[in-house]
Amino acid sequence: MDLRVNLGRLKLKNPVTTASGTFGYGKEFEDIVALDKLGAVITKTITRLRRPGNPPPRLTETAAGILNAIGLQNEGLDDFIKNKLPQLKAVKTKLIVSVSATDEDDFVYCVQRLEEAGVEAVELNLSCPNIKYSTGVNAGKKMFAQDAQAASALVAGIRKHVKLVLITKLSPNVTDITQIARAVEDAGTDAVSLINTFSAMAIDIKTMRPKLANITGGLSGPAIKPVAVRMVYEVARAVKVPVLGMGGIMNAEDALEFILAGATAVSVGTANFVNPRACPDIINGLVSYCKNKKISSIKDIIGGVKV
Numbered sequence: 001m002d003l004r005v006n007l008g009r010l011k012l013k014n015p016v017t018t019a020s021g022t023f024g025y026g027k028e029f030e031d032i033v034a035l036d037k038l039g040a041v042i043t044k045t046i047t048r049l050r051r052p053g054n055p056p057p058r059l060t061e062t063a064a065g066i067l068n069a070i071g072l073q074n075e076g077l078d079d080f081i082k083n084k085l086p087q088l089k090a091v092k093t094k095l096i097v098s099v100s101a102t103d104e105d106d107f108v109y110c111v112q113r114l115e116e117a118g119v120e121a122v123e124l125n126l127s128c129p130n131i132k133y134s135t136g137v138n139a140g141k142k143m144f145a146q147d148a149q150a151a152s153a154l155v156a157g158i159r160k161h162v163k164l165v166l167i168t169k170l171s172p173n174v175t176d177i178t179q180i181a182r183a184v185e186d187a188g189t190d191a192v193s194l195i196n197t198f199s200a201m202a203i204d205i206k207t208m209r210p211k212l213a214n215i216t217g218g219l220s221g222p223a224i225k226p227v228a229v230r231m232v233y234e235v236a237r238a239v240k241v242p243v244l245g246m247g248g249i250m251n252a253e254d255a256l257e258f259i260l261a262g263a264t265a266v267s268v269g270t271a272n273f274v275n276p277r278a279c280p281d282i283i284n285g286l287v288s289y290c291k292n293k294k295i296s297s298i299k300d301i302i303g304g305v306k307v
């Protein structure tokens with residue numbers, strides 16, 4: 001069974017990757033999941049400097065998903081390159097490092113340092129709903145991925161300086177996600193990934209306070225899947241670069257919906273908290289589906305939804 005797919009120049013052994021922020025830096029899961037069986041490990045987002053993240057509580061369950069406002073907690077770029085990257089590079093699968101910044105200079109700095117350190121692909125997180133941008137080209141706005149011009153200028157600015165594979169992560173918190181996808185494609189991204197979480201809120205009626213200290217957070221999990229599938233379907237038809245699809249994928253059937261909608265590969269996020277073996281289970285499920293349907297290569301069904 002041939003599960004290989006190409007995310008632009010990045011060749012994956014199968015289409016299943018770990019969604020940023022839900023799988024740590026891979027190591028946290030290595031006793032449970034054979035990391036070398038995954039299509040790729042996508043790391044928790046890193047930033048140039050250490051970030052403590054938002055104050056707790058920053059996670060709460062909802063009827064069909066979770067709300068989080070972690071706020072990109074991480075130990076910073078230097079720590080990542082020194083203490084985490086060597087172990088990740090030793091794993092025999094592709095590595096995609098998620099990176100974020102509040103302005104172009106910091107983005108370029110981080111991505112260049114990662115390229116120099118031998119990283120082959122980065123996911124540009126332009127779409128975290130839980131941080132505020134106060135400086136740079138996007139000052140005063142919430143995120144680059146909500147403004148086609150800002151997103152395009154940023155990706156073009158990064159593209160000029162590096163050759164590695166750029167995957168740009170888009171936000172669903174927009175009126176027309178295809179517009180942003182086209183803008184970053186024109187700016188030179190190698191692939192787009194979607195969707196990040198939906199800006200959302202939950203209130204504790206006993207205390208009459210928001211359940212998250214940050215007041216709002218990002219909604220993920222099964223609740224968002226149908227919207228994510230629709231967005232992947234629309235974006236896959238609007239751009240030529242490959243789409244990395246995610247949002248509520250809990251099992252192989254969910255992953256297949258994304259692939260049929262046009263995703264070349266998928267990321268599994270919230271499911272890792274429910275079933276830490278979700279990724280290998282999904283890979284096995286894809287093999288069974290292909291066998292039953294007599295599909296020899298998963299590539300044959302990308303975008304294959306019959307409409």
Ligand SMILES: Cc1cc2nc3c(=O)[nH]c(=O)nc-3n(C[C@H](O)[C@H](O)[C@H](O)COP(=O)(O)O)c2cc1C
Pocket residue numbers: 019020021022044045066068070072098125128169195196197219220221222224246247248249267268269270271
């Ligand atoms: C606890 C948590 C932390 C997350 N942290 C990040 C992050 O650091 N960077 C990022 O790009 N996305 C982050 N995300 C978003 C996921 O990568 C993914 O885009 C989103 O959750 C939708 O997929 P899912 O429904 O399978 O979780 C986070 C999601 C959760 C639930």
